[in-house]
Amino acid sequence: MELPNHAKQLLLQLNQQRAKGFLCDVIIVVENALFRAHKNVLAASSMYFKSLVLHDNLIHLDTDMVSPTVFRQVLDFIYTGKVLPGEQPAEPNFSTLLTAASYLQLPELAALCRRKLKRAGKPFSSGRAGVPGVGRPARGQRLSAASVIQARYPAASENRKAVHPPKELPQSKGSDDELFLGAPGQENSHPLSRISCKNGGDGASCGGSSGNSGGSEQELGLDLSKKSPPLQPPAPGPLLGPDDLGQLSDSQHGSPAPASTNSASYAEPGGPPEDPMEVEGPGGPEENHLGLLEGPGGQPRKSLRHLARKKEWSKAEGTSCCPGDEEELEEGLPNGILGAGGAPYGEPPYPCKEEMENGKELSEESGQSEGEGAGGPAGAGGAANYVYRQEGFEAVPYGDNLYVCIPCGKGFPSSEQLNAHVETHTEEELFVKEEGTYGGGGPAPEEEAEDLSAPSPAYAAEQRPFKCSGCEKSYKDPATLRQHEKTHWLTRPFPCNICGKMFTQRGTMTRHMRSHLGLKPFACEECGMRFTRQYRLTEHMRVHSGEKPYECHLCGGKFTQQRNLISHLRMHTSPS
DNA sequence: CTGGGGAAGGGGCCC
DNA sequence: TGGGCCCCTTCCCCA
Numbered sequence: 178m179e180l181p182n183h184a185k186q187l188l189l190q191l192n193q194q195r196a197k198g199f200l201c202d203v204i205i206v207v208e209n210a211l212f213r214a215h216k217n218v219l220a221a222s223s224m225y226f227k228s229l230v231l232h233d234n235l236i237h238l239d240t241d242m243v244s245p246t247v248f249r250q251v252l253d254f255i256y257t258g259k260v261l262p263g264e265q266p267a268e269p270n271f272s273t274l275l276t277a278a279s280y281l282q283l284p285e286l287a288a289l290c291r292r293k294l295k296r297a298g299k300p301f302s303s304g305r306a307g308v309p310g311v312g313r314p315a316r317g318q319r320l321s322a323a324s325v326i327q328a329r330y331p332a333a334s335e336n337r338k339a340v341h342p343p344k345e346l347p348q349s350k351g352s353d354d355e356l357f358l359g360a361p362g363q364e365n366s367h368p369l370s371r372i373s374c375k376n377g378g379d380g381a382s383c384g385g386s387s388g389n390s391g392g393s394e395q396e397l398g399l400d401l402s403k404k405s406p407p408l409q410p411p412a413p414g415p416l417l418g419p420d421d422l423g424q425l426s427d428s429q430h431g432s433p434a435p436a437s438t439n440s441a442s443y444a445e446p447g448g449p450p451e452d453p454m455e456v457e458g459p460g461g462p463e464e465n466h467l468g469l470l471e472g473p474g475g476q477p478r479k480s481l482r483h484l485a486r487k488k489e490w491s492k493a494e495g496t497s498c499c500p501g502d503e504e505e506l507e508e509g510l511p512n513g514i515l516g517a518g519g520a521p522y523g524e525p526p527y528p529c530k531e532e533m534e535n536g537k538e539l540s541e542e543s544g545q546s547e548g549e550g551a552g553g554p555a556g557a558g559g560a561a562n563y564v565y566r567q568e569g570f571e572a573v574p575y576g577d578n579l580y581v582c583i584p585c586g587k588g589f590p591s592s593e594q595l596n597a598h599v600e601t602h603t604e605e606e607l608f609v610k611e612e613g614t615y616g617g618g619g620p621a622p623e624e625e626a627e628d629l630s631a632p633s634p635a636y637a638a639e640q641r642p643f644k645c646s647g648c649e650k651s652y653k654d655p656a657t658l659r660q661h662e663k664t665h666w667l668t669r670p671f672p673c674n675i676c677g678k679m680f681t682q683r684g685t686m687t688r689h690m691r692s693h694l695g696l697k698p699f700a701c702e703e704c705g706m707r708f709t710r711q712y713r714l715t716e717h718m719r720v721h722s723g724e725k726p727y728e729c730h731l732c733g734g735k736f737t738q739q740r741n742l743i744s745h746l747r748m749h750t751s752p753s
Numbered sequence: 754c755t756g757g758g759g760a761a762g763g764g765g766c767c768c
Numbered sequence: 769t770g771g772g773c774c775c776c777t778t779c780c781c782c783a
Binding site for chain 1: 756757758759760761762763764765766767768
Binding site: 683684687688710711712715739740743744 | 769770771772773774775776777
């Protein structure tokens with residue numbers, strides 16, 4: 178007995194869920210655009226993603242290799258098996274698509290692009306993976322401690338500008354009959370089998386990175402969001418040569434080899450399919466585009482230790498900024514892309530705890546607020562200048578203007594136009610200064626107490642020539658001064674696109690995002706506990722080593738944490 | 754019940 | 769951009 182359309186329907190469902198952000202458990206950041214998707218689907222489509230989604234809920238893609246527009250097509254392809262014709266130009270830019278497909282280890286898509294290019298008589302590099310420019314060593318590929326991918330490759334960036342997003346996603350366009358989507362890979366016989374939200378407390382992503390962090394973990398009933406051994410770095414991209422590998426850390430050398438796909442495995446039988454292109458596996462429809470990559474390449478991870486902690490992580494997450502985030506992420510943001518409720522500049526920091534209380538309401542409203550809500554246009558990730566609006570499933574108020582300026586809410590059809598517009602927002606708009614003094618929230622508490630550490634005038638004059646006009650502080654270099662001066666701004670340029678909280682530094686916002694997403698790259702080898710910061714792990718390790726480097730000079734009490742010594746000292750000095 | 758200590762989370766800020 | 773360190777805060781345990 179066999180349901181003929183089972184796989185097709187399943188994919189359609191998944192695609193619809195992606196459109197609504199339902200059960201999406203991973204965010205892919207491409208430039209300033211955020212795409213939400215399902216780890217399982219990505220993992221079933223690409224060995225590259227498979228290795229990455231094991232560890233991360235937030236994946237940054239190299240913008241030299243894939244632009245938001247192209248990635249959107251890639252994502253559509255993953256979910257539908259079709260490459261949709263673009264709007265401007267009417268045909269997808271197969272060159273950039275090929276670059277992206279190779280980078281992301283999507284051999285079928287790459288093969289399709291090659292066929293298309295071949296047919297069009299356009300040359301494409303027959304080097305490794307057929308990616309233009311890959312003959313050169315990569316500028317550098319490294320995986321940050323947070324396992325955020327920052328692989329960099331040359332080329333492609335000049336091409337991607339020519340590609341504009343297609344108007345509609347597949348399900349609203351081409352006929353269902355065009356789909357050939359059979360059963361997913363063997364390892365994951367049912368795509369939904371891995372998508373379960375068993376840990377509602379873990380940040381944003383559908384119960385966070387819980388079990389669905391990867392095939393094997395789920396099968397083992399493990400929960401990455403709680404504890405796991407130190408991260409295995411994701412497999413490097415498919416295009417790394419010896420030179421590239423040389424730039425990786427030792428641990429990355431030990432990574433499983435990338436899927437041996439690429440050009441060698443690309444059978445190119447017959448002519449190119451008609452547009453929208455779709456994929457059939459070499460063995461016909463039953464060997465569909467999602468099934469090809471599953472198989473021996475999958476790397477089951479070793480068993481993870483589960484040490485019960487008294488404090489449940491869900492509880493710990495509950496103390497974080499917005500415990501309701503997962504709810505928002507599950508239901509609140511349509512179109513499969515992170516909207517944000519990012520407040521426009523000038524607004525006070527988003528009242529996160531209120532949002533928590535009103536989480537339900539927000540999540541229900543976010544579909545509307547994405548375009549017109551009080552929070553203004555969706556906040557962006559990273560640079561926070563704009564957000565690329567993935568569309569196609571629901572009407573969007575901005576129409577064709579997919580790139581939205583956060584400060585003013587204007588929409589633009591292209592990132593170039595938006596960037597040009599963003600330039601018109603002068604720093605004066607952001608740098609709100611009140612005649613000689615800085616108002617607003619005022620300095621942070623610790624900032625007030627930092628006067629003690631302020632350098633002496635003489636020192637400042639000699640060593641720190643760059644003086645802040647708003648306070649007495651001075652710095653060695655102008656960049657640091659600029660960074661410091663942001664602390665005086667009334668506005669905070671970097672909004673969290675999940676809870677809308679505003680930050681003065683991008684790094685702080687990124688770190689904050691980690692807590693939403695449950696990204697805890699630093700694992701204790703002793704107990705498996707994970708941390709968002711290296712420093713925390715270092716601090717934590719003292720629990721195991723028994724080291725107590727902080728000693729009270731009054732009573733001789735020793736502490737593992739300096740902050741505990743400080744609070745202890747307060748006990749000594751407080752009147753009571 | 755209360756206060757102190759241990760441990761941890763988050764944000765600010767400088768390098 | 770990320771690391772490191774600071775501070776504030778919270779939670780839990782225990783005396």
